[in-house]
Amino acid sequence: MEQKKSKINRLKFLNYSLITGFSLFIINKIPFVRNISSSQENKITIKFNPLSIPREKSGVKNV
């Protein structure tokens, strides 16, 4: 009877792994989940300061 039990266990394990793989595959396609997994943590925003004058700004010459 052990062989049947181990056979069932192996089949169960295979089933679970295949199901998990498929489900991950399907879930990853959903845009919502896609956004989350691309990690929102510590997204650093870079902004210019509009009052600063770079050398390349047009109209400002070396006076």
Added chain:
Amino acid sequence: MNASKLDFLLRTQLPLIVFVIIASFVLTYFISRPERDGVGYTPDQPIQFSHLLHAGQMKIDCKYCHTTVDKTRFASVPSVSTCMNCHSIARKDRPQIIKLTEYYNNNIPLPWKRIHKVPEYAYFNHSVHVNKGIECSTCHGSVEQMEKVGQVNSFTMGSCLSCHREAHDRFPQLKDQINKGPEYCSACHR
């Protein structure tokens, strides 16, 4: 050699060696597919922008939107504000334009799907090619006839090098302007 050694050779070693050779070939073939076979990749874009309409029928120049193609390494994808230059007024009622305006108003940058990509360790420089008189369509195909843009040429190092080496054959009209393209590594690989 004795019978068992020959047996081992034929039954085990030879198939193993053949298998390894075939497997490595097949593996490399598949791994290099993205570069070799980007050809034909025509993904769906978040906004169904039609180059056929804008560049083909309306004859808007490539450089009107892709402004930095003759100034820097990158041919920049235009910002949404460039689109809004016309589309704040033109065809405001179409669903795609409404979608575009939403992006613009909510300050969300448009995530276009990238089609043409050379690996990051190769630093391709657009301005050098454009300033020497090479047309956009040479590498990107006839984009002005594409409803949805796709990759038509392969972007492997081999194809870049073959054009560099045959520069005068491929561009006979530019024979006096251009030399053969660089073949040395640091031209692209820094």
Added chain:
Amino acid sequence: MSENFDNKSSINNPDPNYWRSFKELYNDRDLLEKKFNEFENGVTDDFDPNTNLSGLSRRKFLALLGASAAFAGVACSDYRDKGEIVAYNIKPEEVTIGKPNYYASTCTGCNSNCGILIKTREGRPIKVDGNPEHPINQGKICAKGQANILNLYNPERIKSPLRKNYNIFSETNWQYVDDNIINVLSNATDKEIAIISNKINSPTTLKLLDEFKTVYPTSKFYFYELFNDSVRNSAWNKCYGEGTFPLIKWDEAEVILALESDFLGVDENRIENVRLFTQMRDVDAKKFNRLYVAEAGLSLTGMNADYRLKIRPENQLEFVLGLLTELNKKGVIKSSFNFNVNLFEFVKKFNLDEKRIKYLLEDLSEKKGKSIIYAGESLSEEVHIAVNLLNELLGNTNLYRKDIRKENLSGISDITEFEGLVEKIKNNKVAAIIHLNCNPVYHLPEDIGYKEAITKVEDVFTLSETMNETCQFSKYVLPINHNFESWGDYKVRTGTISLSQPVIMPIYNTRQLEAILLTWLKKSSQAYSDNIYHDYLKLNWQDNIYPKFSQSLNFDKFWYSALHNGFITFQEDVKSNFAFKNDSIKFDNVSVSNNSFTLLLKESYSLGDGRFANNGWLQELPHPVSKITWDNYAAVSLNTAKQLGVKENDLIEVSIENRKLRIPVFIQPGNADNTIVIELGYGRENSGVIATGVGFNANKLLSKKSNYSPWIYTNVKVVKAPGKYILASTQEHHNFDIPREQDLHFKRDIVVEGTVTQYLSNPNFLKDEHHKEHESVYKPFEYTEVKWGMSIDLNKCLGCGDCVVACNVENNVPVVGKDQVLKSREMQWLRIDRYYSGSPDDPKVSTQPMLCQHCDLAPCENVCPVVATTHSPDGLNQMTYNRCVGTRYCSNNCPYKVRRFNFYNFRDHFRNGYQENPVFALLNNPEVTVRSRGVMEKCTFCIQRISEARSEAIREGRKVRGSDVKTACQEACPTNAIKFGDINNPNEEFYHYRNHQLGYYSLAELNIKPNVTYIAKLRNIRTEES
């Protein structure tokens, strides 16, 4: 099996000597049968191994498992997917994607406030260089300024206001802290509000502080600097009655005597000093000054001295007075004072070289009025007075700049004021303490008792970028903007005001320091707006600064052009007649014989006063003299080490009265005996992952009163302490005892030197001595177009290391950490080699920057098994990272050992992945590949800049020129020692350096044809010596 059973060979004749049972001995048949079978009979009775246990064999099961995993993996992504390309929503007008923007600003790494140009790509600052038009630093900044960018992207910056509850800091919001603090300040009507800051050079900030005082009348301001020139200035005041010590015209000095003054290394604005100094070490103009250095510890300036004297600081006064006496005797100067110091007895007493003193006297007499004696800021006031007198009598006041003087806007508070503050705290007279971006708990001498005192004050508010020792004692910690996110103006000299502008909006929830103060000024947390300080600054300029200019320009245009340039210059009158007051001269204790040790505390070359301790690039920048990274140490001479019985890496205990410090010892050739030199700025606590625990906190040895000067103590006891501490040095500790290794750098032609007299008499002396024609079996490649080459003028190279940090920033070089430096795995592409020759007591020091020489016949190119390193037709040795497999044969073959291998992906190896923090991705130069584990890298002659120049040239329709490209190291070198260009173009400036009379190749005998030419160092010593 049964057929073998009857095999007669072994079974029927068991070995008579070995048996386990009688049955065996007597060949019992049953036993023998059992022995023959592997399994006992009946073992497999319970199951039949030949029937199927499960429909699935183990093999099949594993195969299916693997297949499903592979399928899942492949299916999860479209292999052709190349990601997304995301453009701007609204592109800022000034941005061209792929082209950098430059903003003019001002550096606040130290008090010199040099003008800088910040290079940004798509809104991210990635590189800082000097502002070429700025009158003071003229396009160059120091290593700290270059590395300051790492402080902007420091992941350990405080990201939002913190409040302390039971010793734990928790995040809070600005409104909460502002409201609370305004409340406390408004209620402090009868108690003092102590505001402590570093020296402030900003006119607008000071105006703000004045307004602050009107709103909160009980405010009192305290300014301090760990290293300052207060002693020098007070001596000047005593001698001349007014003003601050003048600026020196180093470029007109033909003889310089530097007394314990590292003016080329850390003193004052070293960028200006080195630029002016090296103008007088010019082999083409044939102008050479002579530098005498009298110091106790070998410093950067001492390394470049023509003649060096080892004099302990307490004996400097006697030395100067001896010079005065001797020159007076000789009639060179006319002084009414007679100090009666016998110079030659002094020389004998301290074992100095008499010849050098004679040369010094001769030079000072000959070059009267064209020489300068300069005393370091750590010497005592009396020495400064004596030096001022000597300069005055020799007429060297010619070399004091009379058109521009230093400004001292806020000044520095006397140490007694801090003692007063502590008293007031003890008497409960202080309501609140505000620290403005300073760290008095770390910097102030411990015997003032500041650390203990502030525990008694509940309302301590610290405004800081990162956590530090002072923050630990604060109730609220308020994060402030980094220099690159801030507005500001700075006036360090008359006639020039520099501006700083932000190049990026604050990355975290931080505010500008002055904006925070303005919010408190206006007594309401709602008063804050993002531009509050910008408006205040602009208004101050409109009201107070703009009117000084001609009104032909309207204010807005004036303001924009000032921001564009980064500074304004204007005429400002200064008092320029120096009248020496003779009544100040009186010296006690001239002749000192010190039997105990003397301790010198110096400013760190790379960390400043400690504020850059959390900066990995600066910690890893090797010390210019000892080449030690990641630690400070006690530098002692060889004799002293023998006397104490210590060797390398042993610990010593330095004690002054009741202050003690255990610190490892480093044997420094060239140090004076019985002197300990320690750099400050190390031993930080709670200051970040990189800073904490690195080095030893020698601030513990400071005292509010010293018997000599705030940084020099003469009553020091030193004993050997138990234990060992390994110091990580990037150069081997030079062995003077091994004759075979002595002067190896000269014998092997790694470094070639000469003297000025040799050069002036025979300009071709180098080629005459060293010229060797080399044959080669290879046919030389024809370089028809541009061929890149570099030249390094060793007369101008002082060994400071600014180029190294600039290269690190430009090329995304990782920090590896001390344990890897111990294995020689530091990743800096450019290094400064330092060689000693002579004796350990009196070494001659040579420095040589070493980088990839881009040899024409490179030994590394032939041996790469995968052809990852090749030679380009423009002369560069190229490195293709994606092809490299990490054989390391190339670095094995390199005779200069300039190739660096990524033994780890140092970004995730160092400090548990500190450099993998996403904020560091903003710092990387997008034009340079970030290398991973297993790849070889080396100097590329800034190929990204060369490619950019080529691209520009094609855009303009012309050929690329050598002068179009400036490598990062060339741009950073403050003395312009590095030159880069096209060796095939005779019309370029570079061509002259490539074919210079004094030019040589390192290890030329190998005939690998390097493309880096070194211009030989000429020492300006007397003919008799050479």
